[in-house]
Amino acid sequence: MAQETQFVLNSFSFLIWGVLIMWMCAGFTMLESGSVRTKNASVICLKNVGLYAIAGLMFYLIGYNLMYVGVDDLIGSFRFTYGTSEAEKALLGGDADAASDVLENGYSVMSDWFFQMVFVATTASIVSGTLAERVRLWSFFVFVAVLTAFIYPVVGSWTWGGGWLSQMGFQDFAGSTIVHSTGGWAALAGAIIVGARHGKYREDGSVKVTAPSNVPVVTLGVFILWMGWFAFNGGSQLALSGVVDAVAISNILVNTNLAACGGFIAAIALSRPIFGRVDLMVSLNGAIAGLVSITAGPDIVHQYWAIMIGAVGGAVCALSMKILEQIRVDDVVGAISAHLVAGIWGTLAVCIAAGGNLLVQIVGILVIGAFVFSASMLTWYAIRQLMGVRVTLDVERHGQDVAELGIEAYPEFVVLQDPDL
């Protein structure tokens, strides 16, 4: 292929897949706003739009440089803003001689930035679901700013940025650990600091069921995520410039799909023994867990492995949802199970068919987990001290929508709100 054709296709690939990954933010929003009670549905919508806006700005201002620019073993550069390269500016300004410099990069500078930005937004999206219905709007936004400006970029610099974990041979193709577990650890830390929703865990040891308030909207969210995942994993080939890329991306999309199928089937099958019924939310989370599981190594050539990796992911997620309930970690949408737990499994599963080194994978999982969890604990703790993290009991009772936004999500519909929680 001609070099210029490669450049065009590589850049276009970043952009079109990036657009579909941005769309996953809408998927998380629908999943979450359909899962919470109606009295909190508006605030969760606003949180999700806001986190996407904040993530984009923070990654522009600070995050990208920290993750990718001048990475030594441990970290990139502390430097404000990132942008179009000088060669590109010259080219767009009419200097045709700059083309060869531009072409040498293989893809346009900002197409890569765009692709990386939608990844950081995904990480932030994971957190909002777990902490729904009790974390304060502005406290959440502050955490998102820290997560997307610092925590995620540091993890990214160790791995995709070329730092020490990458040099050790840590494999995480599209981010089972780097994106999904990172989001999951941040959510877990938040769940600990913010605490469970009032009334969720009763004194007699029983757990209050909080059913999703709008199932079609939840299902739409899952379809959006499933769709976006093709872009998430396929785009992570990071190129579309030859026969190898085309074959690899094709395998990746197929494996991604089969893993989700496997995760769904495993979770729906296990939901009856574990939860005593065919459980819609568990089944849907099983599909997501299948997707998370294959994300670390979607470029395998034996498709049956994708089904099995996804199925184990779905099973592990279902089990984890039960366990978290029992140890009283309140995760409104099951994000910790679907993203953190399945993400760990997926990162280990790379050793099965994609040739990962088990020891290195474990080191990566542990170190990233320890860093993200402790940095997130610290951040949540600091936010609690400075501005509080949790709405008052009264706000929780009447809903964040009325209290924080002065509106209801469904103002004309007669709803039966549960005053206990």
Place this chain on the structure above:
Amino acid sequence: MAQETQFVLNSFSFLIWGVLIMWMCAGFTMLESGSVRTKNASVICLKNVGLYAIAGLMFYLIGYNLMYVGVDDLIGSFRFTYGTSEAEKALLGGDADAASDVLENGYSVMSDWFFQMVFVATTASIVSGTLAERVRLWSFFVFVAVLTAFIYPVVGSWTWGGGWLSQMGFQDFAGSTIVHSTGGWAALAGAIIVGARHGKYREDGSVKVTAPSNVPVVTLGVFILWMGWFAFNGGSQLALSGVVDAVAISNILVNTNLAACGGFIAAIALSRPIFGRVDLMVSLNGAIAGLVSITAGPDIVHQYWAIMIGAVGGAVCALSMKILEQIRVDDVVGAISAHLVAGIWGTLAVCIAAGGNLLVQIVGILVIGAFVFSASMLTWYAIRQLMGVRVTLDVERHGQDVAELGIEAYPEFVVLQDPDL
């Protein structure tokens, strides 16, 4: 164009259009979950996610081989699993010499598989809408497994697989008959075996109206389908490797859109004389029928024909909805009218502007119809004998959501459920 560029673009074309066709599953889900009563909205969501998962697995395990591998006149191979070719594995494994073998295929093996898989899922999606609100969850899943592993692939082997109908000159560019009528025949067989919803047809001859419970969600579904159809028809050019493909796909997208416009306008105009009012559901189904109608021959060069073919499709669909009501075939969303009836019209319409042979088209319609309908009848009948196909009257009354999943789709909203049906 360089051979490698062609390979990359052909493969990418399969993948990106395929992703948009997968998205049509979300469209069917929204259309259906907004059309059923609230008491059945969760189950229809689960059915739709499940059918996509099952279709993907069955097509991987059995269907694709039956449809495309070693097709003699009548059928492909009974052989388990399909996957990356040996040449592709060698290439990805680092053997650069394998590239020429890989390139010779014109596109990556799994990109084609992915594209075909989303088609089989579409066929299954058509069935769930018709049978909503009374078919049992697991019985439906068993039918989907048979449909996607055997029934659809056999039809496909006769046509796109290169079998006898294809050799006769049967034309069905993107599947008015192969996908849409096949789904419609399977739905019709199901509607006969499963029977109408309790109370739908009253003893005094009148018909109970069952209005869609969530119109914005239905409308969203139609927009998703309309959008996905560009991929459905455009991707069926099966290549993006030169000027002819680019021109053809452009015409296809424009014709697809104009046919949908024509179908919508015809249906909204006819809804008043036929149904006594401007009918939203009929109008929306008219757009879908327009899309189905053009699907057999979207690659025509005179755009006005697309408008007319679509408009007739919309009219035929509106009429068919009325007739099915009168002959007491209970189709919750009008899928038989929009997919089967308009699909037949579209397959005949190929003779107008795309040069189809009328006799051959009729043979194709009849033989495929006879095969799919009888195979589906047999399958539904066998499922009924083995495990039952229909929920009990009590479940129907209280809704499948509570009975089969133990949840409600909108648990906090106060809804007025009709105890009669």
Place this chain on the structure above:
Amino acid sequence: MAQETQFVLNSFSFLIWGVLIMWMCAGFTMLESGSVRTKNASVICLKNVGLYAIAGLMFYLIGYNLMYVGVDDLIGSFRFTYGTSEAEKALLGGDADAASDVLENGYSVMSDWFFQMVFVATTASIVSGTLAERVRLWSFFVFVAVLTAFIYPVVGSWTWGGGWLSQMGFQDFAGSTIVHSTGGWAALAGAIIVGARHGKYREDGSVKVTAPSNVPVVTLGVFILWMGWFAFNGGSQLALSGVVDAVAISNILVNTNLAACGGFIAAIALSRPIFGRVDLMVSLNGAIAGLVSITAGPDIVHQYWAIMIGAVGGAVCALSMKILEQIRVDDVVGAISAHLVAGIWGTLAVCIAAGGNLLVQIVGILVIGAFVFSASMLTWYAIRQLMGVRVTLDVERHGQDVAELGIEAYPEFVVLQDPDL
């Protein structure tokens, strides 16, 4: 790059971005159907599907020729229908010699048509939101036909068609003025002729709050618009045939995103001082206003300008929403503020970083505004005389859904309708 590769990529670029722009119609539909009261949600859905169908047909029959074919200074051709070129027909008919003629055009004729068609549909979408809840269904459709056949194409011929404003150097990359302000002026004219909703502005000077009835659906709409805007602006590069295009489109997508982020942040920050609370609708409209603002010049190379232009757009929009309320222009979704006002700002902002001539930009804004506003006033006035534009007070009270369609959007849900409005 080879000429044929350029042709394929240019055409494909029009198509794939065009599909995503079509998707924006679903975004407007969701935004609007979630913003209106439940009693009008079905009609607004039907209006949006209908306007897309009508726009497509009108632009095929009349609009495209008027905008692009044989444009002298003032206007294109009055000629029915547009279609595949003769050279393309010859090529598809098997005449390989026609390829060079086809290639010379740079892209397939109908790929460009498709891309332009989805733009005209966007313009029409803006109008439906402002006039929701009181404009008659068929009157609205007639206006859409005039807007998409005549008004928008005339503006387009002056600018993108190569007419007098283009020759003066008027810059509007993707249509801050040409698409968004045009839609906004048409909406403003409609708001004046149709008048405010009954009871919106009370005699004591206070304004009745009409909250969105379904916030998650509104939020979904905003995400769809944000996503589609990448295509709207990126596709407006009108080519993907080399390194310059790839770099430019990458910058465009990043700037588009950053402007939306800036608009959201500015609006949410200003919503408290201006409206007395953190306002979800104002914040979401701020993101849209950011997108509108950057649309006239998204191809800038300094990304921080995009943030600032978007932020000012969001601020201007929030302020405008307040002012329109005070001067009693009833705009149900805030479309005039987000599209017209922010569109004017965006067209001026071109002078900051994209090198526009301030005087020319002002001339363009004024002349287009004067033309679209007066032509729309005339059209709305004529429609009012011929068939009426406004539903009766009784219809307004009971809702257009029941009155015009005989259905309810949410028939099973118990809703509290406000009898005053």
